[in-house]
Amino acid sequence: MKKQRYILCLLLTGALLYYAAPRLSIEAGGLEGAFATAWIVLATFVIAGNLAGLLYSPSKGVKRAKAKSVTPPKKRLRSFGN
Numbered sequence: 001m002k003k004q005r006y007i008l009c010l011l012l013t014g015a016l017l018y019y020a021a022p023r024l025s026i027e028a029g030g031l032e033g034a035f036a037t038a039w040i041v042l043a044t045f046v047i048a049g050n051l052a053g054l055l056y057s058p059s060k061g062v063k064r065a066k067a068k069s070v071t072p073p074k075k076r077l078r079s080f081g082n
Contacts, residue, residue, distance in 0.1 A: 006054040013046050 024036035 002057060003054060006050045006057075009050045010047065010054070013043055013050070017043055 020039070024039060026033060026036050026040070028036065
């Protein structure tokens with residue numbers, strides 16, 4: 001389920017970049033250039049985060065066998081009137 005979400009986010013971000021990249025002008029001065037730079041940096045963070053989540057997520061079929069440690073029941077240290 002998570003892998004599908006990561007792939008969907010990557011595709012949507014790719015579509016947004018494909019649509020917006022020709023319209024963004026990094027060389028423009030002032031607020032327009034700052035907006036274009038910030039938008040591309042944030043889109044890069046989104047792509048990097050989703051790729052990291054996709055590549056480093058544990059696979060569903062492989063499960064580690066956890067050694068069950070048996071802990072003795074805890075004794076009560078005090079009894080208040082019982």
